[in-house]
Amino acid sequence: MREAMRAAKLFRVERAIDPDLGVTRFLSGWQRRTGEEPCFLFTDVAGSRLPLLMNLPTRSALLCEMGLATEAGAIPQLARRLSTPASLVRGETLATRELASLGDLPLLRHQPGDAGKYLTAFVGALACRDTGSTNLGFYRGLVAGEREIILFMDPRTDAHRIVTAGLAETGRIPITLFNGGPLSIYLAAAAKLPPALDSFEAAARLAGRPLALAGGDCPPAPAEAEIVIEGHVTRETRAEGPFGEFKGYYCTPTVSPVIVVDRIAVRDDAYCLGLFCGKRSGLTLMALQNEILLFDHLRRSGFDIETARYPLDAFGEYVAVIESEAPSRAMIAAALDFDPRAKLVVATRPGVDMLKEAIVFPAEVERRPYMRRGQAEGHRLGVLCDRRNDYRWVEL
Amino acid sequence: MRQAECLPRALHHFSWAEIAGLADLLRDRLAGARIAGVVGIARSGLVPAVMLSHMLDVRPFAVLDIVRTSSDAVEAEKSRPASRGDLGLENLRGRRVLLIDDIVGQGLTLEAARRILIAADIDPVTAVLVVNRANLAGREACDIVDHWACEVHGWVVFPWEGKDPGDA
Numbered sequence: 001m002r003e004a005m006r007a008a009k010l011f012r013v014e015r016a017i018d019p020d021l022g023v024t025r026f027l028s029g030w031q032r033r034t035g036e037e038p039c040f041l042f043t044d045v046a047g048s049r050l051p052l053l054m055n056l057p058t059r060s061a062l063l064c065e066m067g068l069a070t071e072a073g074a075i076p077q078l079a080r081r082l083s084t085p086a087s088l089v090r091g092e093t094l095a096t097r098e099l100a101s102l103g104d105l106p107l108l109r110h111q112p113g114d115a116g117k118y119l120t121a122f123v124g125a126l127a128c129r130d131t132g133s134t135n136l137g138f139y140r141g142l143v144a145g146e147r148e149i150i151l152f153m154d155p156r157t158d159a160h161r162i163v164t165a166g167l168a169e170t171g172r173i174p175i176t177l178f179n180g181g182p183l184s185i186y187l188a189a190a191a192k193l194p195p196a197l198d199s200f201e202a203a204a205r206l207a208g209r210p211l212a213l214a215g216g217d218c219p220p221a222p223a224e225a226e227i228v229i230e231g232h233v234t235r236e237t238r239a240e241g242p243f244g245e246f247k248g249y250y251c252t253p254t255v256s257p258v259i260v261v262d263r264i265a266v267r268d269d270a271y272c273l274g275l276f277c278g279k280r281s282g283l284t285l286m287a288l289q290n291e292i293l294l295f296d297h298l299r300r301s302g303f304d305i306e307t308a309r310y311p312l313d314a315f316g317e318y319v320a321v322i323e324s325e326a327p328s329r330a331m332i333a334a335a336l337d338f339d340p341r342a343k344l345v346v347a348t349r350p351g352v353d354m355l356k357e358a359i360v361f362p363a364e365v366e367r368r369p370y371m372r373r374g375q376a377e378g379h380r381l382g383v384l385c386d387r388r389n390d391y392r393w394v395e396l
Numbered sequence: 397m398r399q400a401e402c403l404p405r406a407l408h409h410f411s412w413a414e415i416a417g418l419a420d421l422l423r424d425r426l427a428g429a430r431i432a433g434v435v436g437i438a439r440s441g442l443v444p445a446v447m448l449s450h451m452l453d454v455r456p457f458a459v460l461d462i463v464r465t466s467s468d469a470v471e472a473e474k475s476r477p478a479s480r481g482d483l484g485l486e487n488l489r490g491r492r493v494l495l496i497d498d499i500v501g502q503g504l505t506l507e508a509a510r511r512i513l514i515a516a517d518i519d520p521v522t523a524v525l526v527v528n529r530a531n532l533a534g535r536e537a538c539d540i541v542d543h544w545a546c547e548v549h550g551w552v553v554f555p556w557e558g559k560d561p562g563d564a
């Protein structure tokens with residue numbers, strides 16, 4: 001994260017700002033006025049001594065952190081890296097200063113209808129007893145007390161399976177929630193990786209360098225993490241939600257496990273990274289990991305593709321654009337099979353406007369039912385834009 | 397080291413919308429500073445100086461002409477700051493003024509300007525739109541300038557320079 005900060009334009013907001021909707025109000029107002037979402041450093045968030053960073057993980061900042069200076073060839077290179085083993089090493093944590101309460105952190109209520117302050121940019125680490133690996137993921141966590149969090153885990157995730165199985169055997173599952181550290185970890189945490197692949201190793205692979213981890217009884221955290229919360233998931237459940245989701249609606253409340261926090265530690269010079277659901281920085285993480293995984297899958301399946309894109313206009317996950325000199329129906333079918341969340345998959349030639357291609361040239365469509373939580377909900381589409389005729393373009 | 401490989405290439409283009417936003421952030425900070433005049437450092441410091449003069453509704457205005465870079469090129473060589481004169485400083489004598497430039501790195505230009513104002517019996521509060529941390533040479537930004545709205549590591553291209561981001 002520190003390298004991404006160095007690569008960013010950091011807009012400093014020194015006025016006192018209320019974590020209860022104040023940051024939201026500021027960011028929304030700025031975006032309305034300027035149409036832009038720069039990275040902001042809020043140095044005076046009421047109730048906390050930690051500065052808060054918003055809008056940091058832009059695409060260029062993420063790529064820069066992983067040593068990629070330009071967009072050109074980045075996705076193929078990251079996909080290659082994901083297949084190349086990388087090492088995890090033991091390090092000393094920089095988060096050594098203990099805080100008494102979650103209230104000491106600049107945690108936000110993001111939207112007026114949210115049930116309270118939520119953790120949105122903390123990565124959760126769980127030990128998988130079956131594989132011996134560490135599972136990382138993003139979970140929304142409602143701050144329920146000075147040392148209590150109600151953590152929602154999607155029942156479809158590996159993390160939910162780990163917690164459910166663990167709680168059936170023991171009354172407590174150790175968990176570490178951390179903020180900061182190399183942003184490749186954020187990418188790995190957002191990605192649906194094979195369960196046997198340790199998420200930290202995936203992060204090290206994506207970064208192309210060893211990753212230093214630190215920790216004791218709880219699952220490890222990156223040694224350079226800004227904030228480390230260690231605790232345990234209990235059998236107690238409580239209501240959390242509603243929460244303003246990134247797609248522009250409030251998710252319905254859930255009954256989710258309570259995490260009891262055992263220790264909160266921060267770096268002496270800690271920043272707190274915030275993520276705002278639905279804004280460019282959060283969506284960028286989603287898009288980038290989707291692009292890497294789809295590209296890797298299609299290349300491994302023998303398709304000659306140049307790149308895969310998940311436009312942010314479609315929240316970085318519902319529309320996939322595959323660019324290839326030889327777009328095909330089989331390519332579209334493989335992509336639809338691989339990513340069941342993608343509602344629209346377009347295969348087209350590189351560097352063209354897919355909408356114009358689909359309109360001007362012959363297009364073929366494949367339609368499948370869209371399944372949401374086991375129920376059919378409309379359809380998914382695959383569109384093949386295949387420019388079979390060589391039209392001569394005459395305009396300069 | 398990866399960081400060193402990556403960062404020297406950083407070139408930050410600012411849009412006019414971003415400049416307006418940065419000026420807004422400075423206005424916020426300076427609202428209670430009892431500013432009674434604005435001094436812009438020519439050339440580029442005049443842009444935020446005029447903006448802040450309007451935003452703070454402070455009419456008394458002066459110009460300090462100080463040159464540092466040898467050309468307008470990216471990564472241009474820098475020399476010791478040299479004053480080429482001023483315009484209107486005498487009208488600000490005894491006042492608390494905002495001394496503003498577009499960017500600060502080592503802080504030599506700002507320091508030279510500050511000394512000129514103090515020698516002229518003017519009390520400067522210093523501000524810049526952008527701090528370039530890559531040039532701080534181990535110093536803290538707050539040791540160089542009182543207020544700043546943005547920080548970067550790398551060379552900055554402002555919209556008034558007329559360089560297209562694609563030219564980089």
